Amino acid sequence: MDSETGPRLREIRSKTGLSQRQLAKASGVANATISQIESGALNPTVGMLKKVLGGIPISLSNFFADNFSFTDQVFFSADKLLQLGEGGVSYLQVGNHLQNKSIQMMKECYQPGAHTGKHAIQHEGEECGIILSGSLEVQVGDKTKVLKAGDAYYFRSTVPHHFKNVGREACELITACSPPSF
Amino acid sequence: MDSETGPRLREIRSKTGLSQRQLAKASGVANATISQIESGALNPTVGMLKKVLGGIPISLSNFFADNFSFTDQVFFSADKLLQLGEGGVSYLQVGNHLQNKSIQMMKECYQPGAHTGKHAIQHEGEECGIILSGSLEVQVGDKTKVLKAGDAYYFRSTVPHHFKNVGREACELITACSPPSF
């Protein structure tokens, strides 16, 4: 019936290094259920899927938004969404050769606990962003606030700033800097 | 089990002006099923929910990302995400008083068929964007391309450009202009 969710669950589970039984224990469902869901032999209820994803953990929204892959084609010339970083924080940049351009737009992903380093960042220009999923602690100057999906920020980059994912799930956001900072 | 999806479905269905039976017919499921899902008496399978949402139409991703509301708090001073437009195209702007700022970041939503007008747009600066959901036909100069979720664009705004939603569902994207264009 829905041929996507099984393979998708398998892919995500594998990526996180969990076995079916580990995930089963963490989420409180039978391991057979996970096997059957992944193989497509079963059409899970949303309650069940939510329960299973709770063991990873990942939200339903993020699970189904997984096709937010950035691997597809990109508009204009050879501008690709480049994977710049690795590890706790990843950056996907819109366009390339930004040296003489004025905007640096990125989709960023902070793993749980990931942050921008012990020293606050400071550079020319301005920056802003919109949180897509998860939660992010944003520190700008002496102000600190935890932003959730749908929240946004805007500040002058000359003020020292620092980002940290304080939630249990990955935090995705889209940001823009002007001018590009690296 | 999952107490959110019922009320959420009811809310979305009501907003679109569909009755349970209309949606049932459009999606090919029993009206009783929709009633029971909405009342919470039933925990739908994802295949079933997908089928139901197909009659609206709205994707699973968008359905669960519904908490992408922009109504929550926003970081820094009184900067709110302002609803600027109405009708076929809506704009939610990050921050305000952008006259002497350098970035204009917005979350835009194009209803099916909606576009930026019969005359192409042209202004100073550069702009870019990332498609969150749906599909958008982007016309820049003599180049035209249909972008899907995860795709992105970047171009100089002095080149005449035009956006149009050519899909059946609403298209959401996040854009950035530098400098702000209005």
Place this chain on the structure above:
DNA sequence: AAATAATGTTCAGTATAGTAAACAGTTAAT
């Protein structure tokens, strides 16, 4: 090599999701 502990898969039983049809209530037309 034999034993132990993992891995994912298969199977019979039971709990429940989904259907079709009848029900009850509200609005519109005649």
Place this chain on the structure above:
DNA sequence: ATTAACTGTTTACTATACTGAACATTATTT
């Protein structure tokens, strides 16, 4: 007022999601 057409809800039935236990493989331990 009575029909007619709509709204959402309830009910008995059947199709299937989910469980627990056994199964088959592969990797690690002793």
